[in-house]
Amino acid sequence: MASGSFCCILLLLLPAPAHAGGPGPVLINRPFVTIWNIPTENCAENKMLGLLPYYTSEGLPATWDIKKSEELTLQLGKTLRPDGYWGFYGFPDCYNDNFDSLPYTGTCPMVEQQRNAELGWLWESSRALYPSIYLPTRLNGTNKVLAYVRHRVAEAFAVFNGSIPVLPYSQIAFNCTVNFLSQEDLINTIGESAAQGTAGIVLWGSHIYSSSKEMCLRLKDYVEGPLGHYIVNVTASAELCSQSLCSGQGRCVRRENKLGFLHLDPFRFAIDLQAGKPWVVAQSLEAIDDTIRLAKEFSCQCYNKWQGPRCDTQGFTE
Secondary structure: OOOOOOOOOOEEOOOOOOOOOOOOOOOOOOOOEEEEEOOOOOOOOOOOOOOOOEEOOOOOEEOOOHHHHHHHHHHHHHHHOOOOOOEEEOOOOOOOOOOOOOOOOOOOOHHHHHHHHHOHHHHHHOOOEEOEOOOOHHHOOOOOHHHHHHHHHHHHHHHHOOOOOEOOEEEOEOOOOOOEOOHHHHHHHHHHHHHHOOOEEEEEOOHHHHOOHHHHHHHHHHHHHHHHHHHHHHHHHHHHHHHHHOOOOEEEEEOOOOOOOOOOOOOOEEEEOOOOOOEEEEOOOOHHHHHHHHHHHEEEEEOOOEEOOOOOEEOOOO
């Protein structure tokens, strides 16, 4: 990210349904959700919000007041749709795409961490953070995906201390391709996001997924197979962890220096494909063993108005 510049950004809103009386459709008091946002019709819009710096007719550099502009944009959005989760796609960014460095650690450059810290006004004006974890094509077949994603998601928590929802934007294939993610890549994107305590993940895509009958059938097989099964696994595991550790009033967050994922034990759970929608059924469940295992790897991030190690005490913390 060049000094003095600011990338083009897309304002994103997750609106509450018209019939909903509460604050939003999916994020409140839910351990982990997956939002399918792949378009089904041609609808594209691209707006340049400005370049920094620009030059006056006298040739003098001038800085456009992007802070005021974006604060007013967010304020307008909140006024029009007060129950929406307003934020900016792709921010905060980590700029950890120095894939040729040896070894590649995935950490965000210090200068970018400092710049994100200076954007505190933007995070304070937002109601959710939407970092991008789209996978560049050159990561396909490498062992760098987890490091790349881990630090991009972690940076979103670092800038605002987890006090507003974080929903990474992801894709079901490597960027600008139809090479669907492998099981390992799903773990390193969806699974890593859930383990860090994100409120969910947004799966974005393009019209290429519906460009032909063959492509539609490929997509169907992937959604009903590897992708759908893994989403069910993580969602159910996050719910189980929430109920077991956090009294159902918080979501599980991986402890520092731990490497665990929110995955169901395959020897105790299975996916029921005959149900109205694929879901899991317990084959056997030893609550004490599962709780002990989860407690070693995860702690609780309480929902609003709940507090305590197990989120079982009502309070007024945000």
